[in-house]
Amino acid sequence: MSDSRLRGLIDRIRRLYADRADINKDISEVFTEGKALGYDTKIMRQLLKRMGMKAEDRDAADEMLERYEADVGIAGSATPHVDMAPPPKREAFTAPPNASSEDRLRAIISQVLTMRAERVEMTQTIGLELKKARAAGFDPRKITEACMWLERCDKHGRDQMLASEELFQIYREIGDGPKPEVKVEGDSKLVAMFAGDQQQVEKKAPTLKQRQVSDAIAYAQISRKMRGLK
Known part of the structure; x- marks a missing residue:
């Protein structure tokens, strides 16, 4: 991919x-x-x-x-x-x-x-x-959610959406405690986030909150890439 x-x-x-x-x-x-x-x-x-x-x-x-x-x-x-x-x-x-x-x-x-x-x-x-x-090899559900997130960026502004994601992360850390950041960078991390279940067989199934946070990070990365930002 x-x-x-x-x-x-x-x-x-x-x-x-x-x-x-x-x-x-x-x-x-x-x-x-x-x-x-x-x-x-x-x-x-x-x-x-x-x-x-x-x-x-x-x-x-x-x-x-x-x-x-x-x-x-x-x-x-x-x-x-x-x-x-x-x-x-x-x-x-x-x-x-x-x-x-x-x-x-x-x-x-x-x-x-x-x-x-x-x-x-x-x-x-x-x-x-x-x-x-x-x-x-991509998960259609995640692609649909990414499209919806980008549409909200177009409607409300990228800064407001990112601020909302940062606020969600703060609340999550208060409830669950901070999580160590995964040391994977670049396109491989982004593609892995959108991979279908067959690509994730060997990994432990993430919790709902973990999926939400991972999806939010992926959407933010896509938004930056599509707008030529790093």
Whole structure:
């Protein structure tokens, strides 16, 4: 394993996380637009969920809901569907100028559907990258945590995050006492911290607190390296 490969994997996953966050923000903005036009966003979400279901699944859900409504004394009125064939691929719809309210709603739903599909695809791509990381001998969980830590650095500032880690270390030493520093330096230490379990078979399993501290040190080292610091 090489440190450059690890940094490359983390960089790619971070970019995918950022893209997914942008898509989620875009979806939220479209729902806000729909709410401003007077549409019920909860109903829009239910509609989007149903539009993503197969026809037979919608039928089954409608029948079950109608049965439950009857059991509790509510008259169900689910309309059965006849389109049992797999639905064709949905085409994107853009509202024309001076569009009616119905067309604007249709355009909003079409846009949200497209972005939701992109979000699913992005999540799958992230999962694939993490599988590649595991195949390369790295622990996907630690890589995910490193990405989340770096995202918090981008959001709150590196100095604030490092100060939080230093405060955690002080509290830990008060509770457990100081621990001797491991005399391993350089990339080998960093890579070892991200190695999968198969790389750690001969070592004694660390405690939860030891893992937290080791992860915090590794994240700080990655942050320094990615910013060109030592």
